[in-house]
Amino acid sequence: MSVPILEMRKITKTFPGVKALEDVQLQVMEGEVHALCGENGAGKSTLMKVLSGVYPYGSYEGDILYKNKTCEFKDIKQSENVGIVIIHQELALIPYLSIAENIFLGNEQKRGGVIDWNETIVRTRELLATVGLNENPNTLIASLGVGKQQLVEIAKALSKKVQLLILDEPTAALNEEDSENLLKLILQLKGQGISSIIISHKLNEIAKVADSITILRDGKTIETLDMRADEVTEDRIIKGMVGRELTQRYPERDPKIGGTIFEVKNWTVYHPNQARKVIDNVHFHIRKGEIVGIAGLMGAGRTELAMSIFGKSYGRGISGQILKDGREVQFRSISEAIDNGVAYVTEDRKHYGLVLIDDIKRNISLTSLKKISRRTVVNENEEVVVAESFRKKMNIKTPSVLQITGNLSGGNQQKVVLSKWIFSEPDILILDEPTRGIDVGAKYEIYTIINQLAAEGKGVLVISSELPEILGMCDRIYMMSEGRITGEVNREDATQEQLMKYMTKGKGE
Incomplete structure (x- = not known):
C-alpha cells in the first residue's frame, strides 16, 4: 500500500487585499501522478510556490510534511535539496548558454573548486538520454524549440535527484506531438518511482496520466478524485472547478455576416535574418460580423502572418496588399495599424x-x-x-x-x-491563441466576448492550435502549412480530420 510522500495541511496565503489560499489540503502518494485543477486564480500556482519555497516559511500559515517530516523551506534551494523540484510555466533557462551549462547552473560539477567539463558533458548526455532528447550538450538553448526546452528543464530537475516533480502547465506552449512525448516521459518517470504534481487546463491530458486529481476553487480545496476508482469525466472535473454544470463549451451564436471588411492579397514575407520565405503568397478575407479561423501546426507561419500584417512587426521584404472596406491601406508601423482600426492580441x-x-x-x-x-x-x-x-x-x-x-x-x-x-x-481584431493557458470557465467568458465583438459588426480572426476551439467558434476556417494557405472550409462542412489533412499538406502536394 502506497504512503504519502507529501501532505500540505491548512495552507493559507494572503496577499494585500486578497486571500489566495484558505485552509488548503493536499496529499500526494509515493510514485503517483497527482493533477491539480482549478480555474485561473484558484490558487494552484500559489500553492506550488508555497511548497517549493518560492514563498518562504513564515509568509503563509499551515504545515508541509514531506516524507513524514515537517518542512520549513526558506527558499527554493532548500526544497531542491530534499528532492522537490518545480518547473514553472515560464521556463527558467538562459538562452545563450548551452544545454550542459543550463542543466548544471548552480549545481556545477567541480573538482578542487574548478568545473570539470568532461564530467559535465558525460552527465548531460546521460540525462538527455533519460528524457529522450538527442542533442549535443553544447547546443545553445536559443536554438531549441519550446518542446525540447521543456525536456531540458526536466533533465535539469533529474540532475538534482528529484523525487517530487512539480510541472506548472507543462504543455501549454507545446504542439500535439511534443505534448504527447512529454506525457509519456511523465509516465516513464513514474515507473522509476518519481512522484509528480501536474497543473494543467488540458483535461484530456490529465485523464491520460493522472492517478488522482485535487480540485481548487477560489483558494479552497473542493475535493480529491481517485482516477482509478471513481468514474471521472471531463464534465465532472469542470463542475468541481467552476461550481456548476458547463453543458456547452462554446456559447451559442446566430451570426449576422455582412460584406467583406478586410482582405489580404498576395502576402509574402521573408525571415528577418534568413533568405527564406516564411509567408508565401497568402490571400484571405474577413467579412463584417464574421469569425474566421486560421488552423495550422507549429511552424506553419500563423503568428508570423498576423505580426507581419500588424504594422510589419515581423519579417522583411514584405509585399502584397491590404484592403479595408475595399480601399487599399498601408500599415508601415503598429501605430498606423491601430489608427486604421486593426488590433492584435498576441499569443x-x-x-x-x-x-x-x-x-x-x-x-x-x-x-x-x-x-x-x-x-x-x-x-x-x-x-x-x-x-x-x-x-x-x-x-x-x-x-x-x-x-x-x-x-x-x-x-x-x-x-x-x-x-x-x-x-x-477596432474594426478588425486578430486574436493569436486567445485562450492559451487558461481554464474552461475563463475560456467560455472569452468566447462570449468574441461573439459580442462579431455581433457588433467587427471582423475577427482567430489563430488557435486547438482544433475543437477553431471548429466551435469560427464561421469559416483557413488551413496553413509551410507558410501557405492550403485550404478553406465553412464551419458546417469542417471536421478535425479534414483540417489536419490540409494542415499537413506539403509544398509539392
Whole structure:
C-alpha cells in the first residue's frame, strides 16, 4: 500500500487585499501522478510556490510534511535539496548558454573548486538520454524549440535527484506531438518511482496520466478524485472547478455576416535574418460580423502572418496588399495599424501584451491614451472610470484596477489584454491563441466576448492550435502549412480530420 510522500495541511496565503489560499489540503502518494485543477486564480500556482519555497516559511500559515517530516523551506534551494523540484510555466533557462551549462547552473560539477567539463558533458548526455532528447550538450538553448526546452528543464530537475516533480502547465506552449512525448516521459518517470504534481487546463491530458486529481476553487480545496476508482469525466472535473454544470463549451451564436471588411492579397514575407520565405503568397478575407479561423501546426507561419500584417512587426521584404472596406491601406508601423482600426492580441501576453509591473488601468488605456488626454496630459480620473467599466464588463477578478497586472491569474491577464484592444475600438481584431493557458470557465467568458465583438459588426480572426476551439467558434476556417494557405472550409462542412489533412499538406502536394 502506497504512503504519502507529501501532505500540505491548512495552507493559507494572503496577499494585500486578497486571500489566495484558505485552509488548503493536499496529499500526494509515493510514485503517483497527482493533477491539480482549478480555474485561473484558484490558487494552484500559489500553492506550488508555497511548497517549493518560492514563498518562504513564515509568509503563509499551515504545515508541509514531506516524507513524514515537517518542512520549513526558506527558499527554493532548500526544497531542491530534499528532492522537490518545480518547473514553472515560464521556463527558467538562459538562452545563450548551452544545454550542459543550463542543466548544471548552480549545481556545477567541480573538482578542487574548478568545473570539470568532461564530467559535465558525460552527465548531460546521460540525462538527455533519460528524457529522450538527442542533442549535443553544447547546443545553445536559443536554438531549441519550446518542446525540447521543456525536456531540458526536466533533465535539469533529474540532475538534482528529484523525487517530487512539480510541472506548472507543462504543455501549454507545446504542439500535439511534443505534448504527447512529454506525457509519456511523465509516465516513464513514474515507473522509476518519481512522484509528480501536474497543473494543467488540458483535461484530456490529465485523464491520460493522472492517478488522482485535487480540485481548487477560489483558494479552497473542493475535493480529491481517485482516477482509478471513481468514474471521472471531463464534465465532472469542470463542475468541481467552476461550481456548476458547463453543458456547452462554446456559447451559442446566430451570426449576422455582412460584406467583406478586410482582405489580404498576395502576402509574402521573408525571415528577418534568413533568405527564406516564411509567408508565401497568402490571400484571405474577413467579412463584417464574421469569425474566421486560421488552423495550422507549429511552424506553419500563423503568428508570423498576423505580426507581419500588424504594422510589419515581423519579417522583411514584405509585399502584397491590404484592403479595408475595399480601399487599399498601408500599415508601415503598429501605430498606423491601430489608427486604421486593426488590433492584435498576441499569443505571448506576458512579453508583448502587457506591462506586468504596471497597474490594470494603465495597461487598459495604453493603446488609446489620446481618448483620455487633454493637451498630452492624461486625465487619471477618466482613466480609472474607463478601467473600472472594463473590470465589470469583462469580469476581471480583482479588488481594484490599481492592482499590479503581474499579480493577476493568466485568464484575468488575458481579459486585461482584450480590454486594452477593445478600448481602441477596432474594426478588425486578430486574436493569436486567445485562450492559451487558461481554464474552461475563463475560456467560455472569452468566447462570449468574441461573439459580442462579431455581433457588433467587427471582423475577427482567430489563430488557435486547438482544433475543437477553431471548429466551435469560427464561421469559416483557413488551413496553413509551410507558410501557405492550403485550404478553406465553412464551419458546417469542417471536421478535425479534414483540417489536419490540409494542415499537413506539403509544398509539392
